[in-house]
Amino acid sequence: MDYCLDIISDEEKEILQEIMNIAFGKAAADLAEVINIFVVLSVPNIELLNSQDLPSYLKTQVSEYERVSIVEQNFWGDFKGSAFLVFQASAGRELVALFGDNSDDFGSESIDALEKETLMEVGNILIGACVGKLSELLGDAVTYSPPRVVTENTHNDAIPTNIFESGSSAIVLKTVFCFNERNVNGFLFLVTSNDSILWLKKSLATFMEQYE
Amino acid sequence: MIKKILLVDDSPISRRIMKSCLPKERGYEIFEAGDGLAGFEAYKEIRPDVTFMDLTMPVMDGSESTAKIREFNPEAVVIVCTADIQIKSITNVLDLGALMVMKKPPSKETVEDALSKAEKHIG
Numbered sequence: 001m002d003y004c005l006d007i008i009s010d011e012e013k014e015i016l017q018e019i020m021n022i023a024f025g026k027a028a029a030d031l032a033e034v035i036n037i038f039v040v041l042s043v044p045n046i047e048l049l050n051s052q053d054l055p056s057y058l059k060t061q062v063s064e065y066e067r068v069s070i071v072e073q074n075f076w077g078d079f080k081g082s083a084f085l086v087f088q089a090s091a092g093r094e095l096v097a098l099f100g101d102n103s104d105d106f107g108s109e110s111i112d113a114l115e116k117e118t119l120m121e122v123g124n125i126l127i128g129a130c131v132g133k134l135s136e137l138l139g140d141a142v143t144y145s146p147p148r149v150v151t152e153n154t155h156n157d158a159i160p161t162n163i164f165e166s167g168s169s170a171i172v173l174k175t176v177f178c179f180n181e182r183n184v185n186g187f188l189f190l191v192t193s194n195d196s197i198l199w200l201k202k203s204l205a206t207f208m209e210q211y212e
Numbered sequence: 213m214i215k216k217i218l219l220v221d222d223s224p225i226s227r228r229i230m231k232s233c234l235p236k237e238r239g240y241e242i243f244e245a246g247d248g249l250a251g252f253e254a255y256k257e258i259r260p261d262v263t264f265m266d267l268t269m270p271v272m273d274g275s276e277s278t279a280k281i282r283e284f285n286p287e288a289v290v291i292v293c294t295a296d297i298q299i300k301s302i303t304n305v306l307d308l309g310a311l312m313v314m315k316k317p318p319s320k321e322t323v324e325d326a327l328s329k330a331e332k333h334i335g
């Protein structure tokens with residue numbers, strides 16, 4: 001894993017951490033406007049990994065949850081990668097209630113559909129606002145794939161095993177959050193590969209130039 | 213008149229950004245702290261005219277630090293500069309006595325406005 005360490009410097013990691021902090025703050029505020037919720041934020045973390053280690057890293061991070069629900073969305077621009085929003089499996093039903101839907105009115109099949117739609121909506125807001133703000137701060141604009149939602153699965157099965165080509169490097173931007181009212185915890189991982197690293201280094205330098 | 217400014221933020225990059233936005237010609241004496249508890253301790257020692265405070269920090273968050281500073285000195289001028297721009301977070305720190313809330317990243321203009329507001333408040 002050591003060969004990754006010189007890909008971005010400690011200072012670049014700190015800049016990226018601060019930009020992720022700003023971006024997720026915007027995402028949390030956007031979500032709080034849509035549903036009556038308060039998102040407790042934490043200090044983001046940046047990790048550099050060999051892409052082969054990425055699936056096991058993600059699984060280890062969420063191992064406190066026996067079963068998980070995941071919203072996965074890819075994004076393209078100069079900043080290119082994948083976003084994984086990971087909740088404990090029970091989060092879907094809690095979030096349905098926050099959107100004001102009474103799941104008691106639905107049959108079991110409909111409840112599953114409602115949970116999936118709700119997770120997709122929350123994922124769209126959090127991932128879209130976070131990646132969008134991060135890209136904007138770095139002078140880019142991205143497009144998104146439709147989100148993929150996996151509900152109530154083991155993290156072994158829910159997290160894809162081949163996220164990037166083996167032999168490449170990955171930068172993981174991780175934020176842990178908590179929806180206070182419902183005691184729902186989750187993780188947002190933004191993962192970008194070799195393809196974006198040169199652009200990222202240049203954009204981080206440009207971002208800081210305005211403050212010199 | 214503002215002479216001493218304390219910057220409380222766990223991110224060295226964020227502190228560097230804030231320092232670059234402060235008007236250099238005014239010759240402010242600038243102090244820094246890396247978390248809310250260190251910020252509170254620094255406040256008691258330095259007695260800055262203005263404290264710029266982040267919210268999401270390890271050890272002690274900015275809300276608690278603001279509350280402690282304002283309890284120690286009810287006249288303390290605390291300006292919150294944060295990425296957490298949820299209405300509830302903003303309302304909470306204003307209720308705790310923060311003078312105003314600025315969203316990150318700051319700009320020279322927003323910092324200038326905040327300092328003008330602080331000057332007026334100090335009188």
